[in-house]
Amino acid sequence: MLSARSLFQEILDNDESFRLFCSIAAGGESQGGWENARIAALVPRSERDLAPKITRHGADEDKHGRIFHALLRKRGLTPVPVPADTDYTMILERHGIGLAHARLRADRALTVPDIVTYLAHSRVTEQRASEQMELLRRAFGGHPEVGPAVRMISGDEDNHLAYCHEELLRFAAAGHGRAIQRTLRACALAEIRIYRDVSLAVMAHMGRILGWPRARSALLAFGIHAVYAYERAVGWRRMVSLRMPEHRNALGGPATPAPEFA
Numbered sequence: 001m002l003s004a005r006s007l008f009q010e011i012l013d014n015d016e017s018f019r020l021f022c023s024i025a026a027g028g029e030s031q032g033g034w035e036n037a038r039i040a041a042l043v044p045r046s047e048r049d050l051a052p053k054i055t056r057h058g059a060d061e062d063k064h065g066r067i068f069h070a071l072l073r074k075r076g077l078t079p080v081p082v083p084a085d086t087d088y089t090m091i092l093e094r095h096g097i098g099l100a101h102a103r104l105r106a107d108r109a110l111t112v113p114d115i116v117t118y119l120a121h122s123r124v125t126e127q128r129a130s131e132q133m134e135l136l137r138r139a140f141g142g143h144p145e146v147g148p149a150v151r152m153i154s155g156d157e158d159n160h161l162a163y164c165h166e167e168l169l170r171f172a173a174a175g176h177g178r179a180i181q182r183t184l185r186a187c188a189l190a191e192i193r194i195y196r197d198v199s200l201a202v203m204a205h206m207g208r209i210l211g212w213p214r215a216r217s218a219l220l221a222f223g224i225h226a227v228y229a230y231e232r233a234v235g236w237r238r239m240v241s242l243r244m245p246e247h248r249n250a251l252g253g254p255a256t257p258a259p260e261f262a
Contacts, residue, residue: 005139007220010210012146015077017209023079024086024202026068031089033062038104039118047115053163053251057122060156063258067149070258074145085201088194097121097190116168116176120183123164124191124239130157152256162245169242181240188239189232196228 011017036058043051072079093101098121099114133154141151172180200221207217
């Protein structure tokens with residue numbers, strides 16, 4: 001039976017597919033760490049109290065990148081170059097989702113609308129990350145090799161999502177509600193399309209490594225398109241709603257240290 005658990009187990013059991021999986025994941029997390037570090041450095045004076053939380057967000061992302069590299073080292077593996085069609089973070093940036101890297105490289109303070117854009121982008125992408133890691137936590141939270149990493153990253157992604165909800169609600173109360181909803185909707189509709197394309201690319205690369213028969217690859221592609229059809233019709237709405245999280249000030253303290261193996 002084809003399931004998320006059996007699919008990931010197959011990827012986990014093969015060194016080359018596991019190597020590609022960890023390399024893709026590490027690359028995206030490291031890129032997110034850089035972006036958050038630059039945003040924290042450029043926060044406008046009126047929002048300086050937000051800078052430590054953005055810094056914590058970036059530190060978590062850097063930590064996740066180190067964890068995926070550590071998982072590779074434990075097997076005696078080295079990272080591989082990330083195929084361009086699987087680079088979710090960079091494809092989002094090229095499609096104008098979030099703050100442009102050219103803007104982040106400039107030594108010029110961001111504006112409050114820039115921070116709202118950053119938070120709205122993060123709210124959408126952290127929804128995806130939280131859901132993906134929850135899926136892996138249910139399937140592999142107890143796995144001796146990857147379980148500790150999965151549990152830690154999943155908890156961090158939940159915190160990131162809670163932080164985005166709380167801060168966006170604060171900005172909405174300050175009069176930015178329409179801009180937030182407009183940006184959230186645009187980000188969500190773009191993200192679900194990019195996620196579909198990246199998922200198809202990742203499965204194509206995995207299929208070549210693992211020698212999947214054409215019928216299996218076609219079935220997986222059909223499933224990815226079906227998820228996209230659902231998200232395009234109604235599923236995107238879960239990415240644009242805002243509610244006060246149970247865990248308040250989720251990024252208000254120091255980053256949780258990585259497992260010993262990282």
